[in-house]
Amino acid sequence: MLSRTTTSTAAALIHGLERYSVSTLGRQLTLRSTYASVLSRHFSSHTDVPTIDLAQLQATIFSQTAQISRDLSSRGYFTTVSLLPLDEVTTLRSQAISLRKEGRYVPSFSEKLVGDTIQRFDKEGVYACEPDGGDYYTAPDLISYIATILQTLPPALNDEEETRDNELSNAAFNAKLAVTTGGSRYPCHIDNPVGNGLDVRKLTAILYLNPAWKEGDGGEIRLFVKDEEEVKPVDLSPVGGRLLLFWSDEIPHEVLPTACSGHSSENDDVCEKSALDVYSESDRYALTVWIPTDNRGVLHDERSKFASLKDLVHFG
Ligand SMILES: O=C(O)CCC(=O)C(=O)O
Numbered sequence: 001m002l003s004r005t006t007t008s009t010a011a012a013l014i015h016g017l018e019r020y021s022v023s024t025l026g027r028q029l030t031l032r033s034t035y036a037s038v039l040s041r042h043f044s045s046h047t048d049v050p051t052i053d054l055a056q057l058q059a060t061i062f063s064q065t066a067q068i069s070r071d072l073s074s075r076g077y078f079t080t081v082s083l084l085p086l087d088e089v090t091t092l093r094s095q096a097i098s099l100r101k102e103g104r105y106v107p108s109f110s111e112k113l114v115g116d117t118i119q120r121f122d123k124e125g126v127y128a129c130e131p132d133g134g135d136y137y138t139a140p141d142l143i144s145y146i147a148t149i150l151q152t153l154p155p156a157l158n159d160e161e162e163t164r165d166n167e168l169s170n171a172a173f174n175a176k177l178a179v180t181t182g183g184s185r186y187p188c189h190i191d192n193p194v195g196n197g198l199d200v201r202k203l204t205a206i207l208y209l210n211p212a213w214k215e216g217d218g219g220e221i222r223l224f225v226k227d228e229e230e231v232k233p234v235d236l237s238p239v240g241g242r243l244l245l246f247w248s249d250e251i252p253h254e255v256l257p258t259a260c261s262g263h264s265s266e267n268d269d270v271c272e273k274s275a276l277d278v279y280s281e282s283d284r285y286a287l288t289v290w291i292p293t294d295n296r297g298v299l300h301d302e303r304s305k306f307a308s309l310k311d312l313v314h315f316g
């Protein structure tokens with residue numbers, strides 16, 4: 001349990017966040033209320049407080065900032081499997097499930113560029129929620145985690161030589177909690193594929209909330225990165241406590257199918273997708289925070305060493 005002083009620090013961190021709304025590829029992603037107003041209600045009523053150690057989370061990020069910055073600039077991504085201890089990951093997962101039980105998730109869809117047009121497609125068996133300040137009472141640790149990441153990563157990376165030019169912003173962001181059920185996958189995509197001035201997301205930060213994940217459970221994220229002039233796939237398991245960072249406008253990636261929890265009655269090879277209100281241990285939870293840039297000019301920069309990836313990779 002956090003002491004009052006530490007929690008107040010979290011409130012102060014959160015207080016800096018602004019309302020943010022960006023229309024990305026025609027979709028309105030909106031932060032419905034500020035975390036600050038919810039936290040001020042919280043402090044007057046002394047109800048639940050976050051139990052994850054936010055000060056330790058911040059210290060862990062600061063201790064790895066130099067490596068994060070080096071990896072992002074040299075290979076386009078950074079990952080560690082031990083951002084948080086497993087008991088904290090378990091807490092976050094249970095709050096993610098509570099939000100699902102409250103009906104905060106909706107069926108997920110994505111958009112892809114086909115030639116010059118943007119096509120929308122459903123991601124069958126994938127459900128998503130955009131957590132915001134209004135979710136604080138149900139998910140205090142999830143909301144505090146998001147706030148801590150936002151207040152820690154952008155200034156830390158803006159202080160490092162290799163990543164300073166990206167001018168990451170801690171004033172504006174989008175967050176998404178997604179659950180992938182039996183056999184579902186995400187096709188290959190780039191999170192911010194056009195950089196048309198409305199979508200300014202630069203850094204993708206994913207935390208995986210699957211403390212019981214085992215080898216063979218599937219659901220790996222496959223990044224396409226560069227090895228000399230060749231494209232190299234890198235598969236990373238969604239183990240609980242893994243943090244993955246990569247450039248939102250440059251790194252193609254897909255999510256491989258999760259293992260089946262049941263088979264379709266008609267076809268044994270086809271996984272039974274879970275409905276929105278069916279919960280399974282094998283559900284794959286991921287919490288993504290997208291950090292934007294204050295300088296649109298850095299998006300889709302043709303001089304970047306990763307710029308050619310979008311031409312080399314087959315999407316869809
Ligand atoms: O859950 C993952 O591993 C990646 C999800 C993803 O690519 C996305 O939400 O854009």
Ligand SMILES: [Fe+2]
Pocket residue numbers: 189190191253
């Ligand atoms: Fe993505």
